[in-house]
Amino acid sequence: xxxPVATLNASFDEAPLTLVRRRWQPGLLVLLLVAxxxxxxxxNDYWLNAILIPFLVLSLAGLGLNLLTGYTGxxxxxxxxxxxxxxxxxxxxxxxxPGLPLPLALIGGGVIAGLVGLVFGIPSSRxxxxxxxxxxxxxxxxxxxxxxxxxxxxxxxxxxxxSAPRLELFGYNLGTPVGRYLLTLSCVVLLTWVAVNLVxxxxxxxxxxxxxxDTAAAVIGIPVERYKRMAFAVSSFYLGIAGALWAxxxxxxxxxxxxxxxxxxxxxxxxxIGGMGSIAGSFIGAAFISLTPILLSHAGLWLFxxxxxxxxxxxxxxVLFGGLIIWFLIREPEGLVRxxxxxxxxxxAWPLRF
Amino acid sequence: xxxxxxxxxxxxxxxxxxxxxxxxATQAAAxxxxxxxxxxxxxxxxxxxxxxxxxxxxxxxxxxxxEGGINGVxxxxxxxxxxxxxxxxxxxxxxxxxxxxxxxxxxxxxxxxPAAYALADKAEADKIPLITLGYGRTExxxxxxxxxxxxxxxxxxxxxxxxxxxxxxxxGGFDKLKGKKIATVYHDSAYGRETQGPxxxxxxxxxxxxxxxxxxxxxxxxxxxxxxxxxVKPDWVFLRTWGVSTPVAIxxxxxxxxxxxxxVGDIWASSxxxxxxxxxxxxxxxxxxxxxxxxxxxxHRRIRQYILDTGKSDLKDPKSFGSxxxxxxxxxxxxxxxxxRTGQKKFGNxxxxxxxxxxxLEHLDLNDARLKEIGYLGLMQxxxxxxxxxxxxxxxxxxxxxxxxxxxxxxxxxxxxxxxRPLIDAKAAEYAKEKGVTARDCxxx
Numbered sequence: 001x002x003x004p005v006a007t008l009n010a011s012f013d014e015a016p017l018t019l020v021r022r023r024w025q026p027g028l029l030v031l032l033l034v035a036x037x038x039x040x041x042x043x044n045d046y047w048l049n050a051i052l053i054p055f056l057v058l059s060l061a062g063l064g065l066n067l068l069t070g071y072t073g074x075x076x077x078x079x080x081x082x083x084x085x086x087x088x089x090x091x092x093x094x095x096x097x098p099g100l101p102l103p104l105a106l107i108g109g110g111v112i113a114g115l116v117g118l119v120f121g122i123p124s125s126r127x128x129x130x131x132x133x134x135x136x137x138x139x140x141x142x143x144x145x146x147x148x149x150x151x152x153x154x155x156x157x158x159x160x161x162x163s164a165p166r167l168e169l170f171g172y173n174l175g176t177p178v179g180r181y182l183l184t185l186s187c188v189v190l191l192t193w194v195a196v197n198l199v200x201x202x203x204x205x206x207x208x209x210x211x212x213x214d215t216a217a218a219v220i221g222i223p224v225e226r227y228k229r230m231a232f233a234v235s236s237f238y239l240g241i242a243g244a245l246w247a248x249x250x251x252x253x254x255x256x257x258x259x260x261x262x263x264x265x266x267x268x269x270x271x272x273i274g275g276m277g278s279i280a281g282s283f284i285g286a287a288f289i290s291l292t293p294i295l296l297s298h299a300g301l302w303l304f305x306x307x308x309x310x311x312x313x314x315x316x317x318x319v320l321f322g323g324l325i326i327w328f329l330i331r332e333p334e335g336l337v338r339x340x341x342x343x344x345x346x347x348x349a350w351p352l353r354f
Numbered sequence: 355x356x357x358x359x360x361x362x363x364x365x366x367x368x369x370x371x372x373x374x375x376x377x378x379a380t381q382a383a384a385x386x387x388x389x390x391x392x393x394x395x396x397x398x399x400x401x402x403x404x405x406x407x408x409x410x411x412x413x414x415x416x417x418x419x420x421e422g423g424i425n426g427v428x429x430x431x432x433x434x435x436x437x438x439x440x441x442x443x444x445x446x447x448x449x450x451x452x453x454x455x456x457x458x459x460x461x462x463x464x465x466x467x468p469a470a471y472a473l474a475d476k477a478e479a480d481k482i483p484l485i486t487l488g489y490g491r492t493e494x495x496x497x498x499x500x501x502x503x504x505x506x507x508x509x510x511x512x513x514x515x516x517x518x519x520x521x522x523x524x525x526g527g528f529d530k531l532k533g534k535k536i537a538t539v540y541h542d543s544a545y546g547r548e549t550q551g552p553x554x555x556x557x558x559x560x561x562x563x564x565x566x567x568x569x570x571x572x573x574x575x576x577x578x579x580x581x582x583x584x585x586v587k588p589d590w591v592f593l594r595t596w597g598v599s600t601p602v603a604i605x606x607x608x609x610x611x612x613x614x615x616x617x618v619g620d621i622w623a624s625s626x627x628x629x630x631x632x633x634x635x636x637x638x639x640x641x642x643x644x645x646x647x648x649x650x651x652x653x654h655r656r657i658r659q660y661i662l663d664t665g666k667s668d669l670k671d672p673k674s675f676g677s678x679x680x681x682x683x684x685x686x687x688x689x690x691x692x693x694x695r696t697g698q699k700k701f702g703n704x705x706x707x708x709x710x711x712x713x714x715l716e717h718l719d720l721n722d723a724r725l726k727e728i729g730y731l732g733l734m735q736x737x738x739x740x741x742x743x744x745x746x747x748x749x750x751x752x753x754x755x756x757x758x759x760x761x762x763x764x765x766x767x768x769x770x771x772x773x774x775r776p777l778i779d780a781k782a783a784e785y786a787k788e789k790g791v792t793a794r795d796c797x798x799x
Contacts, residue, residue, distance in 0.1 A: 045448055045451070045480075046448040046449060046452075049444060049448045049476070050444055050445040050448040050449065051445075054441060095788070148542070148543065148544075155788070158492060158493070158547070158548050158551055158781060159471070159491060159492075159544045159545075159548060160543070160544030160547060161471050161544060163471070163474075163475070163785075163788075163789070164475070165788065165789065166789065166790050175475075175479075176479075250441075250444075251440050251441070251444065251472040252472055252474075252475045252476060253440075253471040253472050253474070253475075255468075255471075255544055257468070257543070257544075258440060258468070293442075294445060297434070297435065301432070309670075310393065310395055310407070310433045310435075311395035311396070311400075311404065314395045314396045314435045315395075315396055317435075318396060
């Protein structure tokens with residue numbers, strides 16, 4: 001007769017004592033070296049100004065929204081509103097606090113955006129799902145209205161736009177394309193590092209528990225409401241810094257309409273297409289959303305230069321871009337990050353079948 | 355981290371691989387001048403954009419094929435889609451700023467307010483002059499602070515002043531303005547608010563009552579605003595809407611019984627597309643414009659003969675020939691071409707770069723004789739730019755919609771630029787202070 005108690009036939013001797021061992025990986029070093037040294041050295045103005053800087057800023061915004069939507073499960077369509085807060089707050093700080101160094105102004109802008117996010121996150125303790133999404137929609141419209149309505153925010157400029165004050169750090173002029181690129185890259189790398197550690201810490205695990213089932217999370221003793229509000233604040237901090245970089249490092253100017261509802265949707269699409277609840281997904285999604293139209297435009301020029309009517313060509317690119325999005329989402333609803341991950345596994349197993 | 359990094363690496367390789375694909379495919383040669391065309395053929399404003407590009411391209415084609423280029427320098431152009439956004443506008447600018455296969459850029463038209471604001475600093479760093487016709491930063495009129503921005507012909511300040519001058523003309527003199535009620539119904543955006551400063555100043559000067567009534571974007575419901583207009587009973591209404599809010603305003607005004615021939619639309623409320631949807635209600639509507647509609651100017655005769663009738667026009671709908679937007683494209687292209695021609699007098703008959711293009715713009719002098727030669731007399735006002743004055747003209751014509759087409763009812767109504775200049779200088783000085791810019795000295799030439 002067999003024992004009624006189930007036994008495990010594997011021994012526990014090889015069970016890992018530490019869960020994940022982290023080391024400095026050569027891949028990471030190479031990537032950072034390329035990004036910090038190689039690209040500024042090789043890249044021309046077009047690459048820095050029109051491709052790399054917007055890609056990095058959108059990645060950061062996607063990352064910020066991913067912390068809220070992908071990790072904590074709180075859908076938000078107000079991302080651009082918080083970006084606007086970051087941009088206008090940074091501008092206000094640089095303008096009205098003389099002698100404030102740029103990094104502090106950026107952090108200040110982020111903190112103010114985070115506080116505003118905290119306020120707009122309060123409804124999350126009572127409502128969820130679509131209803132919460134509607135309150136973030138209200139935040140979007142409210143914030144956009146505030147920055148158009150009150151001239152104090154844009155220093156009474158006749159056109160309602162704010163423009164980047166001199167970007168300087170320790171006397172070094174960051175106004176050049178390379179300077180603005182390095183500023184953006186440093187912010188993105190630093191904040192990505194923080195985010196990676198944050199989602200791996202207890203905070204991140206609590207967020208994910210709330211995302212997966214908030215009742216269960218409450219039962220095991222996670223203060224659900226507090227962590228939801230915290231997710232709003234942290235996410236808005238990231239979005240605020242992304243907004244300031246968008247306004248000053250990328251466009252060089254901004255008005256309330258730079259952060260309209262379409263920008264919010266763009267950022268939401270970045271994380272949906274890139275991959276919810278994945279930090280790399282934010283980067284991949286941003287690359288897809290910001291680079292594919294440019295690639296299509298160049299391809300269109302190259303293939304049909306002058307032979308096809310300009311308007312038709314533009315519309316064709318839109319159709320193609322939309323088609324690609326649909327195709328990718330049908331192939332892999334979990335986003336491009338999953339698609340690329342599968343591809344990588346397949347290549348590892350090659351020539352065997354995956 | 356272990357999973358993320360290879361993915362990151364992979365994605366960046368994908369990005370880099372893209373560069374290899376980006377081709378530089380066009381067949382331009384030396385001795386050609388590049389005309390970058392930042393266009394918007396898709397998106398919300400495409401319907402207004404399409405006739406503008408047709409006007410520009412038709413004129414450039416006319417210069418190339420009939421006049422053999424500008425003093426023998428042929429023009430090449432390429433389009434880039436901006437969708438009227440700042441981001442794509444920057445992408446297009448960066449793509450084009452180094453020229454096209456050796457053909458340099460002398461002048462760049464951002465074609466869209468967001469892109470114009472975003473490019474202002476970049477163009478200055480790259481020394482490429484920007485033309486913003488009928489939009490853009492008003493304070494850029496002060497060329498000492500904004501050496502590479504040219505809000506040519508009519509800024510929003512001049513527009514407001516030209517409107518008041520037209521009203522004075524209709525009322526029978528500036529002294530008659532005292533006590534009159536002039537309401538501005540405006541699109542509540544940066545663009546709409548831009549005339550508040552000059553109108554307040556002019557109200558103070560002439561003693562009329564200045565009433566400002568905002569219309570929230572997009573403005574497809576304006577009953578509240580026009581009810582307010584009916585209560586106030588203004589003598590004149592200055593309509594500074596744009597897009598869908600213009601026909602809605604005209605229709606709602608008619609519904610509330612406000613006479614449409616007492617409404618004067620501004621530059622962006624003065625096209626065929628603005629009045630056609632209003633139907634019958636639009637009959638008698640007035641509008642200010644620096645590039646009036648009509649296909650009877652001399653340049654239209656030439657373009658019809660050589661371009662339109664030979665099937666080389668970029669226009670898909672020949673009915674748009676001579677529309678306000680088409681004519682604005684003609685005017686914009688002509689300013690650029692004439693500025694290059696002016697620059698060639700100093701630098702020789704060769705393609706010019708941005709710095710030389712700016713010299714050409716700052717020495718541009720289109721008087722009536724020259725306008726007659728190029729076929730623009732009546733379509734375009736005399737325009738003289740200088741180092742300290744990047745606007746030039748400052749006049750508009752008033753046109754009236756008769757239900758079918760625009761009829762010009764005035765000659766050029768000149769703005770009172772001297773009164774407004776101190777306001778502009780103050781704004782420019784404030785900008786210079788905020789950005790730490792030192793103004794150029796314009797005295798010695």
